[in-house]
Amino acid sequence: MAALELDQAAPPSLTHDIVRWISQEYHDMNGSSIQTLESPPTAAEFAQLVHISRPVVIKGFHIPALKRWTDDYLQTKLQGQPISVAITPNGRNRQADALAAGPEGRLFFVEPFVEKVSMTCLLEQLNAGTCIQQDSDDLSASYLQSQNGNIYSSRFFESPNDDSSEFGALREDVPSHIPWVTEALGRNPDAVNLWIGNSKSITSIHSDPYENIYTVIHGSKHFTLLPPCEGWCLQERIYPHAVYGHTDNSNCLSVIPSSDTPQVRWSSVINPDLPGSLPPEAHPLHVTLEAGDTLYLPVGWWHYVQQSGPTTIALNWWYDAEVRGMNWIWLSLLRGSGDVPLGNDENDTR
Amino acid sequence: MAALELDQAAPPSLTHDIVRWISQEYHDMNGSSIQTLESPPTAAEFAQLVHISRPVVIKGFHIPALKRWTDDYLQTKLQGQPISVAITPNGRNRQADALAAGPEGRLFFVEPFVEKVSMTCLLEQLNAGTCIQQDSDDLSASYLQSQNGNIYSSRFFESPNDDSSEFGALREDVPSHIPWVTEALGRNPDAVNLWIGNSKSITSIHSDPYENIYTVIHGSKHFTLLPPCEGWCLQERIYPHAVYGHTDNSNCLSVIPSSDTPQVRWSSVINPDLPGSLPPEAHPLHVTLEAGDTLYLPVGWWHYVQQSGPTTIALNWWYDAEVRGMNWIWLSLLRGSGDVPLGNDENDTR
Numbered sequence: 001m002a003a004l005e006l007d008q009a010a011p012p013s014l015t016h017d018i019v020r021w022i023s024q025e026y027h028d029m030n031g032s033s034i035q036t037l038e039s040p041p042t043a044a045e046f047a048q049l050v051h052i053s054r055p056v057v058i059k060g061f062h063i064p065a066l067k068r069w070t071d072d073y074l075q076t077k078l079q080g081q082p083i084s085v086a087i088t089p090n091g092r093n094r095q096a097d098a099l100a101a102g103p104e105g106r107l108f109f110v111e112p113f114v115e116k117v118s119m120t121c122l123l124e125q126l127n128a129g130t131c132i133q134q135d136s137d138d139l140s141a142s143y144l145q146s147q148n149g150n151i152y153s154s155r156f157f158e159s160p161n162d163d164s165s166e167f168g169a170l171r172e173d174v175p176s177h178i179p180w181v182t183e184a185l186g187r188n189p190d191a192v193n194l195w196i197g198n199s200k201s202i203t204s205i206h207s208d209p210y211e212n213i214y215t216v217i218h219g220s221k222h223f224t225l226l227p228p229c230e231g232w233c234l235q236e237r238i239y240p241h242a243v244y245g246h247t248d249n250s251n252c253l254s255v256i257p258s259s260d261t262p263q264v265r266w267s268s269v270i271n272p273d274l275p276g277s278l279p280p281e282a283h284p285l286h287v288t289l290e291a292g293d294t295l296y297l298p299v300g301w302w303h304y305v306q307q308s309g310p311t312t313i314a315l316n317w318w319y320d321a322e323v324r325g326m327n328w329i330w331l332s333l334l335r336g337s338g339d340v341p342l343g344n345d346e347n348d349t350r
Numbered sequence: 351m352a353a354l355e356l357d358q359a360a361p362p363s364l365t366h367d368i369v370r371w372i373s374q375e376y377h378d379m380n381g382s383s384i385q386t387l388e389s390p391p392t393a394a395e396f397a398q399l400v401h402i403s404r405p406v407v408i409k410g411f412h413i414p415a416l417k418r419w420t421d422d423y424l425q426t427k428l429q430g431q432p433i434s435v436a437i438t439p440n441g442r443n444r445q446a447d448a449l450a451a452g453p454e455g456r457l458f459f460v461e462p463f464v465e466k467v468s469m470t471c472l473l474e475q476l477n478a479g480t481c482i483q484q485d486s487d488d489l490s491a492s493y494l495q496s497q498n499g500n501i502y503s504s505r506f507f508e509s510p511n512d513d514s515s516e517f518g519a520l521r522e523d524v525p526s527h528i529p530w531v532t533e534a535l536g537r538n539p540d541a542v543n544l545w546i547g548n549s550k551s552i553t554s555i556h557s558d559p560y561e562n563i564y565t566v567i568h569g570s571k572h573f574t575l576l577p578p579c580e581g582w583c584l585q586e587r588i589y590p591h592a593v594y595g596h597t598d599n600s601n602c603l604s605v606i607p608s609s610d611t612p613q614v615r616w617s618s619v620i621n622p623d624l625p626g627s628l629p630p631e632a633h634p635l636h637v638t639l640e641a642g643d644t645l646y647l648p649v650g651w652w653h654y655v656q657q658s659g660p661t662t663i664a665l666n667w668w669y670d671a672e673v674r675g676m677n678w679i680w681l682s683l684l685r686g687s688g689d690v691p692l693g694n695d696e697n698d699t700r
Binding site: 012017022025043048051186322327329330 | 364367368395396400402533579677680683
């Protein structure tokens with residue numbers, strides 16, 4: 001998904017006094033713990049969690065993929081099926097979107113190069129811990145993260161036969177929706193996605209306009225989370241758009257500035273886990289999901305995601321967030337666009 | 351219940367630009383309609399309504415009281431039981447709390463005089479449309495609204511035998527909780543109240559820190575509603591506290607200033623339905639409940655309530671609002687106490 005569009009209405013900016021007061025109050029009233037449920041909630045219980053809008057780890061949400069998906073199984077099922085894989089030269093991508101230096105040292109918001117490979121090839125690369133050597137100085141990273149509903153898109157719920165998928169052969173292992181979420185939200189998912197990467201794939205910090213259910217099938221995922229009200233700690237700025245591509249006949253991937261894509265608002269914080277990268281008012285939460293664990297990640301929560309294990313496989317269900325009532329307006333206000341500077345101004349020291 | 355205590359943490363004030371933007375955005379995204387459900391929702395559906403936090407009219411929530419409660423039935427059931435009735439000289443009370451002029455013409459927040467009468471006497475007064483004549487110029491109004499859980503209080507759910515009630519004989523007609531609400535919120539009610547009044551009893555505009563389920567048993571109730579984000583339109587001010595009482599041997603009720611009760615923050619708008627009493631940015635909603643209708647009135651919503659029919663009987667279930675997450679903090683912020691003036695300053699023209 002592209003950058004969050006919450007800020008399009010350009011609300012007035014909250015003062016620093018207000019955002020600091022909100023952050024402190026939020027932390028005082030909610031603490032730093034993340035609740036763990038030992039089994040999936042009922043629809044009513046989940047609806048209550050959505051209202052509270054705090055991340056929750058859910059155990060026991062067991063789907064066929066969890067038992068069935070070995071490397072052999074995936075290769076056999078997807079034999080002969082080209083799949084879209086995002087390639088970045090340095091392995092840092094935000095679901096394939098992240099900041100990187102381009103021409104003249106300017107920072108860009110860069111989308112990955114997309115390559116079609118076989119599942120066999122992808123798994124070989126990931127398991128070896130190395131990838132296609134794109135550049136003599138920098139090994140590239142592959143990340144299966146074609147995230148616009150690569151298993152099921154919203155079209156599936158309107159007309160199942162018209163929703164073609166590179167991973168159609170895996171659908172029998174992945175429920176198209178989660179009953180307790182669908183009932184609680186009163187709607188079907190907008191997208192169900194498969195993610196396959198390794199420790200080289202790091203997702204830069206961002207937030208999504210979705211209620212997110214995220215299940216790990218293999219390996220471990222490490223989340224650094226900040227509530228929507230701490231977004232001001234992430235120094236969002238405006239960056240020009242670019243894509244990774246080949247500029248000549250070499251294997252090297254270069255940052256190629258886009259000519260007609262709008263600028264992108266993105267966090268300037270490259271690694272929120274690095275000491276000093278966040279102000280003292282920020283209270284990041286850390287949670288690790290192992291295979292079989294599910295995270296409820298509420299709309300608007302900021303997340304930075306790392307993974308470990310030779311190959312990490314995950315699935316997620318994105319549900320449109322509720323836009324009725326006040327919640328969406330609060331999220332817009334917290335992202336008030338009034339004072340977001342350009343990312344490459346004179347004071348930019350990176 | 352006393353005045354809303356949301357403002358105790360004294361958050362910084364939102365600017366007028368911000369509150370105007372929020373009000374406009376809220377109206378643009380939510381409109382002015384009130385949803386009607388033809389039958390009670392499931393727990394998951396109700397939890398979703400709580401998340402949206404808009405008023406909803408619910409049909410078909412039928413409880414024994416609706417069929418059983420005639421005047422004869424109530425008088426027979428409560429024979430010999432003194433019941434607490436609020437008396438005000440002018441019939442305007444906010445669940446017995448409202449502004450009124452006291453000594454030297456100053457405005458006070460005044461609580462009613464409470465008298466113990468029989469149900470027979472109360473119903474006679476209400477049905478006659480006249481009440482105890484307290485004052486030659488102004489007939490007083492009686493309103494049964496002893497609202498601290500006069501049918502069930504929170505104590506009932508801990509220790510049912512320790513929760514005595516003037517209306518214990520009516521409990522078999524009133525469920526102690528509403529299953530679809532209790533499941534959705536994950537808690538029992540804080541208070542279940544009986545209200546008996548007539549058209550002379552008007553509830554001044556205020557908001558409560560509760561999720562409220564309000565069912566009309568007899569007569570009609572007319573609600574004027576404003577969302578929490580339009581609270582700034584209501585000109586809250588700080589008023590000294592007083593009670594109605596008898597200062598001499600006459601029947602007259604007078605405003606008696608309290609000596610040691612904290613001042614009260616209250617809306618200066620006496621009648622929001624009067625043209626010109628609200629700024630053009632306010633978008634009040636109007637809804638009438640007839641016997642058998644139920645209103646879900648979400649936490650923080652402002653309400654002004656009138657009633658019609660010789661006698662109006664209603665029940666309500668108050669559930670504590672969710673304080674986890676951001677909602678409570680937003681409500682506090684919307685009631686930011688920074689710029690609330692005193693109610694009797696030199697510019698006060700009432």
